[in-house]
Amino acid sequence: MNPAATAERPLLALSGVTKRFGGVLALDNVDFDLRCGEIHALLGENGAGKSTLIKILGGIHRPDAGQLFIEGRPVSIHSVADANRLGIRIIHQELSLAPNLSVAENIYLGREPGGLLGLHRGTMVRDAESLIARLDLHDIGAVGTSVSALNVARQQLVEIARALSCQTRILVLDEPTSALSQAETESLFTTLRRLRREDVGIIYISHRLEETLRLADRVTVLRDGRAVATRRAAETDRAELIRWMVGRDIREHFHRPPHKPGEVALRVRGLCNPKVHDVSFELHYGQVLGLGGLVGSGRSELARALYGVDPIYGGTIEIDGQAVVIRSPQDARRCGLVMVPEDRKREGLVMTESLAFNLALPWLRDWIAACLPNRRKRRDIIERAIAGFGIRAGHPEQGVDTLSGGNQQKALVARWMEHRPKILILDEPTRGVDVGAREEMFAILGRLVESGMAVLLISSDLNEVIQSSHRVAVYRDGRILRIVPAEQTSIEQIMSELTGGRADEGN
């Protein structure tokens, strides 16, 4: 095909697309285009706006402003069905196959050939076989195999076959290689390169810069909801991409509390479970240890293992120099270790109840003796939490689901502070909270650390980790690669370690 002609009228174009969630600008006037037979990579840190953009293409979100064009015609996508009709197919990181059905059944799921008298199984199998032959996806194997018998890489190929079995022009792949080995990644790339022949445009999303540069024709970098650069892959390099992804001087500043480390509060040696591999570290009183890693690197799993939510298979935990056995959150609390989980709605708060209920829940022993609730003590606990941590609520008895994300997050920290724990694990304390609440969150963190608490901070925002921690553990694939003093490292350096070759290849 003539490259000049397709460049004039791209397969897909986004012009000035803006999307706001509450006070957060998820996409800010984004321009983007995709040509026929092109692999266009979309890069950016967590929260840069990649997933919002995909969801707009997939009809899950609608843009607040801006226009989408397909082959030059303005379109609006109101639903997943609209997206499919326009030939847009999204393959999510979590695959959406029915594991109990065969390959052929999955490919034609929802549009099985057949009439009133039932399924035309023979037709379906023949169609699936010819489709796989046409697309050269022979790795899938026999179409009668049950999908649950295939490994992840092959399941991904089934998803691709399914996407291309209907009139798909635009294929979006979200982190397709996160669960694949090196060899599987290579073979997926071969497949994707071949698909270019079919005049399909591919949007490819990944954290792994090197492989992205090898695969993609063009690269667009998103940062804080803005498309900061679009380049031909051949004309850029890793270092430049990282600079664009991380950005400079536009981030807010966090004040790291003064570092006055006391005794060792928590010593972990060789901690293992299926998601955590031989993790060792020390955490001192009056210190913040930041865990810097990408989403899916297993940081929350480490926190859950320490807090007794997930089982531990090996290794030791010492608190104040004493070996402790933590099999449940009750054990952890008894040892003075508490955790604020990542997902406020799922793991943090009882959303059907009031703010007061949630704040008083950890301290039932303090205000209910036998069957005599002490309303005054309960009120005092609640008031101390609300006043001490600046939770803004009309009334303590109002439903906790009516509070803003920032106030919910403050409530989750505040409710542990009636009796100060020794060690606090904060998992993504600023996810989904606005900038103001974020600052307050870190002011609270600073206060707690200055009072001598030991804090393990988990965040996907590397800027946040580096600026508010004293030491940073570079965490990848369930392992601590190394621990460095925060002042002696930079986002670029950590990002480079997190996005480079695989950790298990001796990085």
Add this chain to the structure above:
Amino acid sequence: MKAIRQLLPLLVAMAALLTLFGLWVPNFLQPENMLDLVQQVSVNAILAFGMTLVILIGGIDLSVGALLALVGTTTVYILTRNPGETQNVPWLMLAMLAGLGVAAAFGAFNGLCAARTPMPPFIITLSTMLVARGAALRFNEGRPMHIPDYEGLFLAIGNGRLLGVLPIPVVLMVIVFLVMAVLLHRTRFGQHLYAIGGNREAARFTGIPIAANEIFVYTLCSILAGVAGMIHTSQLYSAEPASGVMFELNAIAAAVVGGTSFTGGRGTMYGTLIGAIIIGILDKGLNQAGVHFSSQYIIKGLVILAAVYIDVRRR
């Protein structure tokens, strides 16, 4: 205050039903008839109190009806083995403890399975329902077992009157209600249940022992089924292995009409009490109005549906 606001629609519905049947059925509102009504409600109410706790933590217990029969047959079996053939209070105690022990064992098993395995409570208690029913039917080849006339104390449980006025079943129901209301609304245990039902994961992260609470809830529900079984058996003057069929569904209906949410985390003992009374009024009123029993089922089904629909819409 909040509790009263939530109960208000239920109280209004109860008053409306009473007025309706008061106009429809002569003498419906006479004190003796009302007392009779409350007595008929007592077995279902006691079952429903236990069911409320189970539903509150997101579970269900289908085994209570069959368990009620098994407790009755177990107790009467031992009672009739009384060597003296006269009323023997220690022997009676033994028989009743055995009945309640069987109930507690079933409940603990249900709870253990629910807490420690991924099996859904619906299936667990469906199975134990069949086991309990089968066990009950093994007594006396499935035929009713008569309670000897000299067992005056046991017969009084279902038929006696306190001070010659208040039926004993009503007294027992009120005692169970008070204990359960205190347990749910004024203890740590009750707070734990609301937390577990509202958000199991969050309760776990808060350090609430979920398994222990869950096992206790199922055990308590079964023990209450045992208490209801004593009353029911005494009222019938015999233990009937085939009795208690569909009682679990009536108890669920009372809890749900009373505002207990099937998704867990919402519900009160007060609501369940009124729910049980509403269903009782409906049963007795339609009966006394001479409505054919086939129509009674249809009306009851529609009323439950309407009550739950209104409740869901109000949220």
